[in-house]
Amino acid sequence: MRGEPNENGAVVVAGTTVLAVGDFQKIKRDFLVNDFEIVDLGDGLIVPGWVNAHTHLEFSDIEKPLGFPGIKFTDWIRKIVQRRFQANSQESNTDSASSKSHAIESGLQESIQAGTRAIGEIATAPFDINDYTRLKAPIVTRCFLEQLGRDQAHYPHQESELTSFLSQNQPSHQTFKRGASPHAPYSVSDLLFNQIQTISRSAATPVAMHVAETVEERDLLESASGDFVDLLKEFGSWNPADYTGEMNILSILKRLAEAKHALVVHGNYLNEQELDLIASHPEKMSIAFCPRTHRFFKHAEYPLQKMLDRKLNICLGTDSRASNPDLNLFKEAQEVASSFPNLSPDTILEMATINGSRALGLPASIGTISADHHASLNFISHPEIPPPIRPTDWMFDEASQCKPVFKVESTI
Ligand SMILES: [Zn+2]
Known part of the structure; x- marks a missing residue:
């Protein structure tokens, strides 16, 4: 390297x-x-060892991706929400150890067996550090606590939850490091996003956010239209006044640029101006590309060349087993090699190792x-x-x- x-x-x-x-x-x-x-x-x-910059280990017990290749993203979200709801209600009916803990443990095992040295994990509350440290595995986790909520009345605890999570951060801990994750522009209110920004800035921790993942996300933010309107209506969180165009992808990126490290997850539909903004913060901002998840949703061609032209720090992620058959980062690298045959394997190797380490704010010894x-x-x-x-x-x-x-x- x-x-x-x-x-x-x-x-x-x-x-x-x-x-x-x-x-x-x-x-x-x-x-x-x-x-x-x-x-x-x-x-x-x-x-x-590989650096898997983006995954959600709580879904590691899913046998095959939810839905089918080319599923509409909002339909897939419905399936995820339904699954989480079922898992929560099953748990409250049994005394058995949490299925989430088991899923995380099996995801860690799978990652280690696939040669992964470090992961960028998106965790959800209730959070238990033992889920990640119990195995005493040779794997380093940058754990971003996911925050979502469009309506403060429904999610009153997000601010205190994140503050408490980050206050336990021990930067010297060998294998477990913390961060914050405002989930996505369609699931986080302006108010919550500001709170997360303030808290993570004062704790000097990295932030990861799903941004520009679908065309529909842009439709929602720029013209209050598209598939997300129905989804938000179903969830009882539709308020047209939230979508005046002020909170758009560019403004979100500008705010992410204020974090210590900001990991833009997916970025499938970033435009030239947005890519330029990321390029103007080379020390802070990175992009996580999840190649096989990208293929699962049949997105338009990934703007990889435009990112490389701007020398962005691009790393690779498996995303979760809800949209990918396994957590093997080597297979993601192979997918990049077959989709972009002109790309040098040396560049792909950097994306699969040292770039991920940089994106997650980990020492350079990880990925080399x-x-x-x-x-x-x-x-x-x-x-x-x-x-x-x-x-x-x-x-x-x-x-x-x-x-x-x-x-x-x-x-x-
Ligand atoms: Zn994700």
């Missing part, structure tokens, strides 16, 4: 920590005197292979390594396979 690949390279690992990385012959001279065991992984690529840091490594192989093209050129081929190098039980 910090230069050209090391051909015939080696990584020295003691316990779960990287001691050195570099040329195999040099490493052999420096370390073999200490009785290090040599493990030859064969022909392939050693890359850093660095001495003195956790040995979260993946090995990519190919059943038939093509003749001498540059080794990384086949990295995200459809036939390539990725496996974590170490056993998943290792703890930090």
